[in-house]
Amino acid sequence: MLVMNQVSKKFGNFTALKDVTLEFDNGIYGLLAPNGAGKTTMIKMLVTLLFPTNGEILYDGTDITTLDEEYRNVLGYLPQEFGYYKNYTPEKYLMYLAALKGMEKNTAKQKITELLKLVGLENVTNKKLKKFSGGMIQRVGIAQAMLNDPKILILDEPTSGLDPKERARFRKLLNVLAQDRIIILSTHIVSDVESIANQIIMIKDKKVLYKDSITNICEILEGKIYETEVEIANAESFRAKYFSIGERQERDQMTFRFITEEKAIDPAWRNVRPSLEDVFLYIYQDDATLAGSTV
Amino acid sequence: MRIILYEIGKLFNWKVIGLLFLLSFLFYQLFLSFHFEYFPNGRPAGDHFKITKQMIAKYGPEMNKKEYENFKKTYEKEVNKADKYVASQEEFANAGITTYEGFKKFDRPSNPELDNLKAEIIFKKEIDIFWELQARESIMERYEHFEERTLTNRYIDNEEWKKEYLNSESRHSILPDYVIANFSNLISMVGILIVLSVIIVVSRIHIIEYQNNAITLQYTTMEGRNLFKKKLVAAMVTATMITTVYLGIFFQLYAQNETSEFFASSLFSFEFNGHYWLDITFFQYIIASVVGVYLLSFVTAAISTYLSRVVWSYISLIGSQIPIAVVLILLIKEYLITRMFGMQYPVYLTIGTYIGLLLIGGAVLSFRWKKERIIDIV
């Protein structure tokens, strides 16, 4: 079990995270927050790149800095922007990282063949990385994180730069890898975690706002999400009155999906089940980083 | 071990190797080839070189007073031969010149025709004996006056040491000054070439990771931040490799200068005008120079490794390496390799500078290692 206990991180005078207390058991955790919320900061502390300003991170009861290489030995990590040598082949690159991970040469070779097959790169093992597409590179990144069969797999925005097809493929892959380990995956794209995460962690104002299952998180908005049709001419005033989280135009009408806390509801409104996306937009509605985003 | 090999492998790519070849070629053409091709440089240096070698074959690395008497006899015999030659030259005989002494003293204005003839004998026909005699005379001149030269030397002001120096048997050692000068010139240029090459190769060691954004991945593996130490080992191994290869090639080339006869001769030689602090043989001097070059190569590797970790771009890397390279080159040319143990500088300055440089290299690295263990990788 991985535990963050009252962890804070400051960069000089700037507080990036405050009093984060979290527990991770085996399963997939989606770290969902908009840009700049502190996802990478939290992850970098979990992978020993950053040291908490306050608080401690424990793995099976021992501080991870004390565990040192024992901890890193069970860790797999895919950084948000991960580095590779463009003249290396995926095989050579993975062999190098396997050496850093303290793996035997022969064990590493076997594992690499296995993993490259798993991520669908078995036909390009001897091509130089500089010829790889973004999606292929990202798959190499996942393969390297899995090299040492980690107990803790941490992926920082693993789907950024991937097209929808690659994303779907990636989700499938994660499901395969999900057994018997802690997987923490950060994203600001709701659909990345919606179908696969057991738990969602949301960060707001430098603190953990929620850590719960998707169903429980969606309950927050139970009975508050509606859909209705509005004449285009009236769309503007509707928008001003309600918090719209989705709109779709059909001929001369607009279909709005919106949040309201009103009790006296219009009979034309249809109550719908809240989705994770609704919650995300609701929570971060006044977050500047979301301004201008389209739904 | 595997990690170290990977790290070394990353340092060498075709661009770097090409740059090393180019630099070596330039250095060879500009600074080295001359000292191979023109050694010893012309006459009578060549004759001097030959004669001193004969002396060593006959007397051993030193020529004591008794052996010197023998040397003078040989000289007289050679003079007799020269006398005969001069006497056999009609033009000189007609002018009343029948001895080598007369031939030597004869000077231009009185008889331009004869003057031309003298020049022809010496410079055109290159009659060996006249060159050789000239060389022998300079040896005798130096042997007979080395004490005065020592006594008037402005670098030696410790009377006791002066006495010790003069009474040393090594003062009779046979070692022409140009042999040392030639080697010293060569080895210091080779030393500079090695320092520059180590800078070129080793400086990339950390910055490639920074530029490729690989540190986050490396530092979260089991090896983790210890990679810093492995990279340091890789840097030192690389420096050793570069130094050994360059020195290996250099000594192959240097062998053509054929100076091995002098290996057992002391630096206290009566042949020198410049003096050395240490009574060591030429061979020991070569070894000392080689050790010096290795030490400089390690210091350069240490400083380059440190800088490579603390700068953020190739431009600032080059910017910070230039002053360091300049200082090292100046020190090498001044007293670290050239004039190593020479009396122009206190011997403790040389040794102290080496120790100082090693301490600086060690200090910056241990400072960085302490920081590396606790630094946030942002």
Ligand SMILES: Nc1ncnc2c1ncn2[C@@H]1O[C@H](COP(=O)(O)OP(=O)(O)OP(=O)(O)O)[C@@H](O)[C@H]1O
């Ligand atoms: N080294 C640093 N020095 C100062 N501030 C930093 C540093 N690293 C991050 N921050 C700040 O901390 C906050 C959180 O950054 P972080 O990178 O953790 O966000 P994130 O959620 O990963 O964002 P993104 O989705 O863009 O990757 C940001 O406001 C950022 O500017």
Ligand SMILES: [Mg+2]
């Ligand atoms: Mg981030």
